[in-house]
Amino acid sequence: MLVPLLVVVFFAAVAERGHPAISKVRRDGIIATLLDPLSLFAGRSPGERGEGALLSTKPGHGPEERVLSTVRDRDPAGAAPPAGDPGFLPDSALPGAPPAENALPAGGVPGDQFAPFGAPFSSPGEPGGGFIPGGGSGLVPPLPPDPPLTSGIPEPATWAVMILGFFAVGWAMRRRAQLRPDPAAE
Amino acid sequence: MRMRSLILVTAICLAGILLWPAAKEPAAATQQTMDTKTAARLAAIPANAPGTRIWYAANDYPHLSLPGGRQEIVRSALNIRGPMQFGSFVWDEERIPKTGSVWVRVDLAHQILSVFRGGHEIGSAVILYGTDGKPTPTGDFTILQKAVDYRSRAYDAPMPYMLRLTDDGVAIHGSNVREGYATHGCIGVPLDFAKRLFAVMGKGDPVFILPNEIKHG
Numbered sequence: 001m002l003v004p005l006l007v008v009v010f011f012a013a014v015a016e017r018g019h020p021a022i023s024k025v026r027r028d029g030i031i032a033t034l035l036d037p038l039s040l041f042a043g044r045s046p047g048e049r050g051e052g053a054l055l056s057t058k059p060g061h062g063p064e065e066r067v068l069s070t071v072r073d074r075d076p077a078g079a080a081p082p083a084g085d086p087g088f089l090p091d092s093a094l095p096g097a098p099p100a101e102n103a104l105p106a107g108g109v110p111g112d113q114f115a116p117f118g119a120p121f122s123s124p125g126e127p128g129g130g131f132i133p134g135g136g137s138g139l140v141p142p143l144p145p146d147p148p149l150t151s152g153i154p155e156p157a158t159w160a161v162m163i164l165g166f167f168a169v170g171w172a173m174r175r176r177a178q179l180r181p182d183p184a185a186e
Numbered sequence: 187m188r189m190r191s192l193i194l195v196t197a198i199c200l201a202g203i204l205l206w207p208a209a210k211e212p213a214a215a216t217q218q219t220m221d222t223k224t225a226a227r228l229a230a231i232p233a234n235a236p237g238t239r240i241w242y243a244a245n246d247y248p249h250l251s252l253p254g255g256r257q258e259i260v261r262s263a264l265n266i267r268g269p270m271q272f273g274s275f276v277w278d279e280e281r282i283p284k285t286g287s288v289w290v291r292v293d294l295a296h297q298i299l300s301v302f303r304g305g306h307e308i309g310s311a312v313i314l315y316g317t318d319g320k321p322t323p324t325g326d327f328t329i330l331q332k333a334v335d336y337r338s339r340a341y342d343a344p345m346p347y348m349l350r351l352t353d354d355g356v357a358i359h360g361s362n363v364r365e366g367y368a369t370h371g372c373i374g375v376p377l378d379f380a381k382r383l384f385a386v387m388g389k390g391d392p393v394f395i396l397p398n399e400i401k402h403g
Contacts, residue, residue, distance in 0.1 A: 044266040045296030054368035
Protein backbone atom coordinates (compact mmCIF):
# COMPACT_ATOMS: atom_id res chain seq x y z
CA MET A 1 0.00 0.00 0.00
CA LEU A 2 2.82 2.32 0.89
CA VAL A 3 4.87 1.49 -2.17
CA PRO A 4 2.84 3.38 -4.82
CA LEU A 5 2.84 6.45 -2.59
CA LEU A 6 6.60 6.26 -2.22
CA VAL A 7 6.98 5.90 -5.99
CA VAL A 8 4.96 9.06 -6.54
CA VAL A 9 6.98 10.96 -3.95
CA PHE A 10 10.20 9.78 -5.54
CA PHE A 11 9.24 10.88 -9.03
CA ALA A 12 8.05 14.20 -7.71
CA ALA A 13 11.46 14.71 -6.18
CA VAL A 14 13.20 13.76 -9.40
CA ALA A 15 11.01 16.06 -11.46
CA GLU A 16 11.76 18.95 -9.13
CA ARG A 17 15.45 18.40 -9.52
CA GLY A 18 15.47 17.46 -13.20
CA HIS A 19 14.35 20.75 -14.76
CA PRO A 20 15.52 23.72 -12.75
CA ALA A 21 15.67 25.81 -15.92
CA ILE A 22 11.97 25.38 -16.62
CA SER A 23 10.93 26.24 -13.10
CA LYS A 24 13.17 29.32 -13.14
CA VAL A 25 11.68 30.64 -16.38
CA ARG A 26 8.23 29.93 -15.07
CA ARG A 27 8.88 31.67 -11.78
CA ASP A 28 10.30 34.75 -13.50
CA GLY A 29 7.38 34.81 -15.89
CA ILE A 30 4.86 34.62 -13.08
CA ILE A 31 6.50 37.46 -11.18
CA ALA A 32 6.76 39.64 -14.28
CA THR A 33 3.13 38.96 -15.14
CA LEU A 34 1.90 39.63 -11.62
CA LEU A 35 3.60 43.01 -11.53
CA ASP A 36 2.54 44.10 -15.00
CA PRO A 37 0.14 47.07 -14.76
CA LEU A 38 -2.25 45.44 -17.22
CA SER A 39 -2.54 42.36 -15.07
CA LEU A 40 -3.07 44.58 -12.02
CA PHE A 41 -5.94 46.30 -13.84
CA ALA A 42 -7.42 42.97 -14.85
CA GLY A 43 -7.12 41.68 -11.30
CA ARG A 44 -9.07 44.53 -9.78
CA SER A 45 -11.73 44.52 -12.49
CA PRO A 46 -15.21 43.34 -11.57
CA GLY A 47 -15.15 41.54 -14.91
CA GLU A 48 -16.63 42.19 -18.29
CA ARG A 49 -20.14 43.55 -18.43
CA GLY A 50 -22.66 40.80 -18.90
CA GLU A 51 -25.06 40.44 -21.76
CA GLY A 52 -28.68 41.38 -21.38
CA ALA A 53 -30.86 44.32 -20.62
CA LEU A 54 -29.27 47.14 -18.67
CA LEU A 55 -31.03 49.72 -16.60
CA SER A 56 -30.51 53.40 -17.19
CA THR A 57 -28.88 55.59 -14.60
CA LYS A 58 -30.98 58.53 -15.73
CA PRO A 59 -34.10 59.18 -13.71
CA GLY A 60 -36.97 58.36 -16.03
CA HIS A 61 -40.57 59.36 -15.70
CA GLY A 62 -42.24 56.56 -13.83
CA PRO A 63 -40.45 53.23 -13.62
CA GLU A 64 -36.77 53.01 -14.39
CA GLU A 65 -36.12 53.21 -18.06
CA ARG A 66 -34.43 50.39 -19.85
CA VAL A 67 -31.58 51.18 -22.21
CA LEU A 68 -32.24 48.60 -24.85
CA SER A 69 -29.65 47.92 -27.42
CA THR A 70 -30.54 48.73 -31.00
CA VAL A 71 -28.45 45.80 -32.14
CA ARG A 72 -30.52 42.78 -33.10
CA ASP A 73 -28.64 39.81 -34.39
CA ARG A 74 -31.61 37.83 -35.63
CA ASP A 75 -35.33 38.13 -36.18
CA PRO A 76 -37.55 36.94 -33.40
CA ALA A 77 -38.52 33.32 -33.93
CA GLY A 78 -41.40 32.83 -36.30
CA ALA A 79 -41.32 36.37 -37.64
CA ALA A 80 -43.24 36.64 -40.88
CA PRO A 81 -41.58 38.35 -43.83
CA PRO A 82 -42.89 41.86 -44.41
CA ALA A 83 -45.93 42.20 -46.62
CA GLY A 84 -45.10 42.45 -50.29
CA ASP A 85 -41.79 40.63 -49.85
CA PRO A 86 -41.46 38.31 -52.82
CA GLY A 87 -39.47 35.90 -50.68
CA PHE A 88 -36.91 33.60 -52.22
CA LEU A 89 -36.26 34.09 -55.90
CA PRO A 90 -33.68 31.93 -57.63
CA ASP A 91 -31.17 33.55 -59.96
CA SER A 92 -32.98 32.31 -63.00
CA ALA A 93 -36.04 34.23 -61.96
CA LEU A 94 -34.23 37.57 -62.01
CA PRO A 95 -34.92 39.78 -65.00
CA GLY A 96 -32.10 39.56 -67.50
CA ALA A 97 -30.96 36.12 -66.41
CA PRO A 98 -31.17 33.45 -69.09
CA PRO A 99 -34.17 31.24 -68.47
CA ALA A 100 -33.21 27.87 -67.14
CA GLU A 101 -34.11 24.97 -69.37
CA ASN A 102 -36.00 23.02 -66.79
CA ALA A 103 -37.32 25.93 -64.79
CA LEU A 104 -40.28 26.62 -67.02
CA PRO A 105 -43.27 24.36 -66.49
CA ALA A 106 -44.36 22.47 -69.54
CA GLY A 107 -47.20 24.64 -70.64
CA GLY A 108 -46.11 27.83 -68.93
CA VAL A 109 -45.79 31.21 -70.49
CA PRO A 110 -42.55 33.18 -69.94
CA GLY A 111 -44.33 35.84 -67.94
CA ASP A 112 -45.22 33.32 -65.26
CA GLN A 113 -41.58 32.87 -64.48
CA PHE A 114 -41.47 36.13 -62.57
CA ALA A 115 -44.46 35.43 -60.44
CA PRO A 116 -43.41 35.88 -56.84
CA PHE A 117 -44.08 33.25 -54.24
CA GLY A 118 -46.78 35.43 -52.77
CA ALA A 119 -48.81 35.04 -55.97
CA PRO A 120 -51.59 32.48 -55.84
CA PHE A 121 -50.51 29.03 -56.81
CA SER A 122 -52.32 27.16 -59.47
CA SER A 123 -54.23 24.13 -58.38
CA PRO A 124 -52.43 20.80 -58.72
CA GLY A 125 -52.79 19.26 -62.10
CA GLU A 126 -53.26 22.46 -63.98
CA PRO A 127 -50.23 22.88 -66.21
CA GLY A 128 -48.31 26.10 -66.33
CA GLY A 129 -49.23 27.71 -63.05
CA GLY A 130 -46.91 29.54 -60.70
CA PHE A 131 -43.18 29.28 -60.77
CA ILE A 132 -41.63 26.30 -59.03
CA PRO A 133 -37.84 26.06 -59.21
CA GLY A 134 -36.69 22.86 -60.74
CA GLY A 135 -40.20 21.91 -61.70
CA GLY A 136 -41.14 20.87 -65.17
CA SER A 137 -43.95 18.45 -64.75
CA GLY A 138 -46.46 21.20 -64.38
CA LEU A 139 -47.66 19.67 -61.15
CA VAL A 140 -47.51 21.95 -58.15
CA PRO A 141 -46.84 20.10 -54.90
CA PRO A 142 -49.27 20.99 -52.09
CA LEU A 143 -48.03 23.55 -49.58
CA PRO A 144 -46.79 22.10 -46.29
CA PRO A 145 -49.42 22.41 -43.55
CA ASP A 146 -49.01 25.30 -41.16
CA PRO A 147 -47.43 24.35 -37.82
CA PRO A 148 -50.11 24.20 -35.11
CA LEU A 149 -50.45 27.40 -33.11
CA THR A 150 -49.43 26.97 -29.49
CA SER A 151 -50.89 29.28 -26.93
CA GLY A 152 -49.17 30.78 -23.91
CA ILE A 153 -51.65 29.10 -21.56
CA PRO A 154 -50.48 25.70 -20.21
CA GLU A 155 -51.63 22.80 -22.29
CA PRO A 156 -54.48 20.49 -21.17
CA ALA A 157 -52.02 17.77 -20.20
CA THR A 158 -50.22 20.18 -17.88
CA TRP A 159 -53.50 21.18 -16.28
CA ALA A 160 -54.48 17.55 -15.87
CA VAL A 161 -51.25 16.62 -14.14
CA MET A 162 -51.54 19.59 -11.80
CA ILE A 163 -55.13 18.74 -10.84
CA LEU A 164 -54.11 15.11 -10.37
CA GLY A 165 -51.43 16.38 -7.98
CA PHE A 166 -54.05 18.27 -5.96
CA PHE A 167 -56.12 15.08 -5.72
CA ALA A 168 -53.06 13.22 -4.51
CA VAL A 169 -52.37 15.84 -1.84
CA GLY A 170 -55.99 15.79 -0.74
CA TRP A 171 -56.05 12.02 -0.55
CA ALA A 172 -52.85 11.99 1.53
CA MET A 173 -54.28 14.56 3.94
CA ARG A 174 -57.50 12.64 4.37
CA ARG A 175 -55.59 9.44 4.97
CA ARG A 176 -53.42 11.05 7.61
CA ALA A 177 -56.45 12.51 9.32
CA GLN A 178 -58.03 9.05 9.45
CA LEU A 179 -54.89 7.43 10.84
CA ARG A 180 -54.53 10.04 13.58
CA PRO A 181 -56.31 8.98 16.76
CA ASP A 182 -59.36 11.06 17.49
CA PRO A 183 -58.46 13.40 20.39
CA ALA A 184 -62.12 13.50 21.51
CA ALA A 185 -62.09 9.73 22.04
CA GLU A 186 -59.38 9.86 24.67
CA MET B 187 11.32 -12.93 -6.37
CA ARG B 188 8.30 -10.78 -5.85
CA MET B 189 9.41 -9.87 -2.38
CA ARG B 190 12.85 -8.91 -3.61
CA SER B 191 11.53 -6.50 -6.23
CA LEU B 192 9.23 -4.97 -3.63
CA ILE B 193 12.18 -4.31 -1.35
CA LEU B 194 14.15 -2.87 -4.28
CA VAL B 195 11.38 -0.39 -5.14
CA THR B 196 11.04 0.60 -1.50
CA ALA B 197 14.77 1.16 -1.27
CA ILE B 198 14.76 3.37 -4.36
CA CYS B 199 11.90 5.41 -2.96
CA LEU B 200 13.62 5.80 0.39
CA ALA B 201 16.74 6.99 -1.40
CA GLY B 202 14.65 9.54 -3.28
CA ILE B 203 13.13 10.85 -0.07
CA LEU B 204 16.50 11.06 1.60
CA LEU B 205 17.86 12.96 -1.40
CA TRP B 206 14.94 15.41 -1.34
CA PRO B 207 16.80 18.29 0.32
CA ALA B 208 19.64 17.82 -2.15
CA ALA B 209 17.13 18.03 -4.96
CA LYS B 210 15.79 21.30 -3.60
CA GLU B 211 19.23 22.88 -3.47
CA PRO B 212 19.77 23.56 -7.19
CA ALA B 213 16.34 25.17 -7.49
CA ALA B 214 17.27 27.65 -4.78
CA ALA B 215 20.50 28.38 -6.61
CA THR B 216 18.68 29.26 -9.82
CA GLN B 217 16.65 31.85 -8.00
CA GLN B 218 19.81 33.81 -7.39
CA THR B 219 20.76 33.74 -11.05
CA MET B 220 17.42 35.32 -11.99
CA ASP B 221 17.81 38.04 -14.57
CA THR B 222 18.39 41.48 -13.15
CA LYS B 223 15.08 42.87 -14.39
CA THR B 224 13.01 40.47 -12.38
CA ALA B 225 15.35 40.73 -9.44
CA ALA B 226 14.86 44.49 -9.43
CA ARG B 227 11.12 44.05 -9.57
CA LEU B 228 11.22 41.55 -6.75
CA ALA B 229 13.36 43.89 -4.71
CA ALA B 230 10.78 46.59 -5.19
CA ILE B 231 8.03 44.62 -3.48
CA PRO B 232 9.14 44.67 0.18
CA ALA B 233 9.59 48.45 0.02
CA ASN B 234 5.84 48.85 -0.28
CA ALA B 235 3.66 50.10 2.43
CA PRO B 236 1.61 46.99 3.09
CA GLY B 237 -0.90 46.43 0.38
CA THR B 238 -1.24 49.96 -0.89
CA ARG B 239 1.11 50.52 -3.78
CA ILE B 240 3.50 48.72 -6.08
CA TRP B 241 6.59 50.80 -6.80
CA TYR B 242 8.44 49.93 -9.94
CA ALA B 243 12.22 50.03 -10.09
CA ALA B 244 13.52 53.31 -11.52
CA ASN B 245 15.48 51.59 -14.29
CA ASP B 246 12.57 49.40 -15.27
CA TYR B 247 9.34 51.37 -15.50
CA PRO B 248 6.65 49.50 -17.41
CA HIS B 249 5.02 51.26 -20.34
CA LEU B 250 1.34 51.46 -21.04
CA SER B 251 0.25 51.59 -24.68
CA LEU B 252 -2.67 53.97 -25.02
CA PRO B 253 -4.96 55.01 -27.85
CA GLY B 254 -3.54 57.56 -30.26
CA GLY B 255 -0.15 55.86 -30.23
CA ARG B 256 0.70 57.27 -26.81
CA GLN B 257 3.06 55.48 -24.45
CA GLU B 258 3.06 56.40 -20.80
CA ILE B 259 5.37 55.10 -18.13
CA VAL B 260 4.04 53.79 -14.86
CA ARG B 261 6.17 54.58 -11.82
CA SER B 262 3.82 53.05 -9.33
CA ALA B 263 0.39 51.48 -9.29
CA LEU B 264 -2.22 50.94 -6.63
CA ASN B 265 -2.04 47.50 -5.13
CA ILE B 266 -5.70 46.57 -5.00
CA ARG B 267 -6.06 42.95 -4.08
CA GLY B 268 -9.01 41.28 -5.63
CA PRO B 269 -11.84 42.64 -7.73
CA MET B 270 -13.44 45.93 -6.73
CA GLN B 271 -17.13 46.20 -6.00
CA PHE B 272 -19.50 48.35 -8.03
CA GLY B 273 -19.62 51.77 -6.44
CA SER B 274 -16.30 51.36 -4.67
CA PHE B 275 -13.06 53.11 -5.49
CA VAL B 276 -9.52 53.55 -4.19
CA TRP B 277 -7.83 56.90 -3.87
CA ASP B 278 -4.30 57.22 -2.52
CA GLU B 279 -2.06 60.18 -3.27
CA GLU B 280 0.03 59.93 -0.16
CA ARG B 281 3.74 60.29 -0.89
CA ILE B 282 2.94 61.19 -4.51
CA PRO B 283 4.24 64.54 -5.82
CA LYS B 284 1.54 67.19 -6.19
CA THR B 285 2.82 68.19 -9.60
CA GLY B 286 3.11 66.15 -12.73
CA SER B 287 1.03 65.49 -15.78
CA VAL B 288 -2.38 64.00 -15.03
CA TRP B 289 -4.01 61.51 -17.33
CA VAL B 290 -6.82 59.02 -17.11
CA ARG B 291 -7.07 55.53 -18.54
CA VAL B 292 -10.59 54.15 -18.94
CA ASP B 293 -10.80 50.44 -19.60
CA LEU B 294 -14.32 49.66 -20.80
CA ALA B 295 -13.66 45.92 -21.10
CA HIS B 296 -12.57 45.67 -17.48
CA GLN B 297 -15.02 48.38 -16.34
CA ILE B 298 -12.34 50.28 -14.48
CA LEU B 299 -10.81 53.73 -14.59
CA SER B 300 -7.35 54.73 -13.39
CA VAL B 301 -6.03 58.22 -12.85
CA PHE B 302 -2.29 58.84 -12.97
CA ARG B 303 -0.26 61.84 -11.83
CA GLY B 304 3.39 62.05 -12.78
CA GLY B 305 3.33 58.35 -13.66
CA HIS B 306 1.89 57.32 -10.29
CA GLU B 307 -1.57 55.86 -10.12
CA ILE B 308 -3.50 57.84 -7.52
CA GLY B 309 -7.04 56.56 -8.00
CA SER B 310 -9.05 53.77 -9.50
CA ALA B 311 -12.77 53.03 -9.62
CA VAL B 312 -15.35 50.75 -11.17
CA ILE B 313 -17.24 52.61 -13.90
CA LEU B 314 -20.49 52.50 -15.81
CA TYR B 315 -20.43 53.07 -19.55
CA GLY B 316 -22.75 53.32 -22.52
CA THR B 317 -24.80 50.50 -23.98
CA ASP B 318 -24.38 49.06 -27.45
CA GLY B 319 -27.17 51.36 -28.58
CA LYS B 320 -25.54 54.44 -27.08
CA PRO B 321 -21.89 53.42 -26.90
CA THR B 322 -19.11 55.26 -25.16
CA PRO B 323 -16.64 56.47 -27.79
CA THR B 324 -13.11 55.13 -27.61
CA GLY B 325 -9.80 56.82 -28.35
CA ASP B 326 -7.90 59.74 -26.88
CA PHE B 327 -9.78 62.76 -25.58
CA THR B 328 -9.05 65.86 -23.59
CA ILE B 329 -11.08 67.57 -20.90
CA LEU B 330 -13.03 70.28 -22.73
CA GLN B 331 -15.09 71.67 -19.89
CA LYS B 332 -15.42 71.32 -16.13
CA ALA B 333 -18.59 71.93 -14.16
CA VAL B 334 -19.35 71.06 -10.54
CA ASP B 335 -23.13 71.21 -10.78
CA TYR B 336 -23.98 70.36 -14.32
CA ARG B 337 -27.44 69.43 -15.49
CA SER B 338 -27.84 67.51 -18.73
CA ARG B 339 -30.23 69.21 -21.13
CA ALA B 340 -30.62 66.08 -23.24
CA TYR B 341 -31.64 63.85 -20.34
CA ASP B 342 -32.71 66.45 -17.77
CA ALA B 343 -30.48 64.66 -15.29
CA PRO B 344 -27.87 65.94 -12.84
CA MET B 345 -24.26 65.26 -13.76
CA PRO B 346 -22.22 66.26 -10.74
CA TYR B 347 -18.50 66.96 -11.21
CA MET B 348 -18.82 66.79 -14.96
CA LEU B 349 -15.65 66.57 -17.05
CA ARG B 350 -16.68 66.98 -20.66
CA LEU B 351 -14.82 64.93 -23.26
CA THR B 352 -16.70 65.51 -26.51
CA ASP B 353 -18.76 68.28 -28.04
CA ASP B 354 -21.79 66.02 -28.29
CA GLY B 355 -21.97 65.58 -24.54
CA VAL B 356 -19.90 62.57 -23.51
CA ALA B 357 -18.40 63.24 -20.11
CA ILE B 358 -17.04 61.66 -16.95
CA HIS B 359 -19.37 62.46 -14.08
CA GLY B 360 -20.62 61.30 -10.71
CA SER B 361 -23.16 58.54 -10.94
CA ASN B 362 -24.80 55.81 -8.92
CA VAL B 363 -22.53 52.97 -9.93
CA ARG B 364 -24.42 49.70 -9.54
CA GLU B 365 -24.21 46.40 -11.32
CA GLY B 366 -26.59 45.96 -14.22
CA TYR B 367 -26.77 49.66 -15.02
CA ALA B 368 -25.46 51.52 -18.02
CA THR B 369 -25.19 55.11 -19.16
CA HIS B 370 -26.21 56.79 -22.38
CA GLY B 371 -22.58 57.11 -23.44
CA CYS B 372 -21.02 58.93 -20.50
CA ILE B 373 -18.62 57.37 -18.06
CA GLY B 374 -20.20 57.12 -14.63
CA VAL B 375 -17.96 57.06 -11.55
CA PRO B 376 -18.88 57.05 -7.84
CA LEU B 377 -19.72 60.55 -6.60
CA ASP B 378 -16.84 60.78 -4.09
CA PHE B 379 -14.43 59.61 -6.73
CA ALA B 380 -15.82 62.13 -9.22
CA LYS B 381 -15.20 64.89 -6.67
CA ARG B 382 -11.55 63.90 -6.24
CA LEU B 383 -11.05 63.40 -9.97
CA PHE B 384 -12.56 66.81 -10.59
CA ALA B 385 -10.08 68.33 -8.15
CA VAL B 386 -6.96 66.87 -9.76
CA MET B 387 -7.89 67.20 -13.43
CA GLY B 388 -7.69 70.35 -15.47
CA LYS B 389 -8.91 71.47 -18.85
CA GLY B 390 -6.79 69.88 -21.58
CA ASP B 391 -5.72 66.84 -19.56
CA PRO B 392 -5.85 63.64 -21.63
CA VAL B 393 -8.33 60.83 -21.15
CA PHE B 394 -7.73 57.54 -22.94
CA ILE B 395 -10.70 55.25 -23.46
CA LEU B 396 -9.95 51.68 -24.41
CA PRO B 397 -12.54 49.60 -26.24
CA ASN B 398 -14.84 47.16 -24.49
CA GLU B 399 -13.37 44.05 -26.08
CA ILE B 400 -10.46 42.34 -24.44
CA LYS B 401 -7.75 41.69 -26.97
CA HIS B 402 -6.49 38.17 -26.62
CA GLY B 403 -2.90 37.37 -27.46
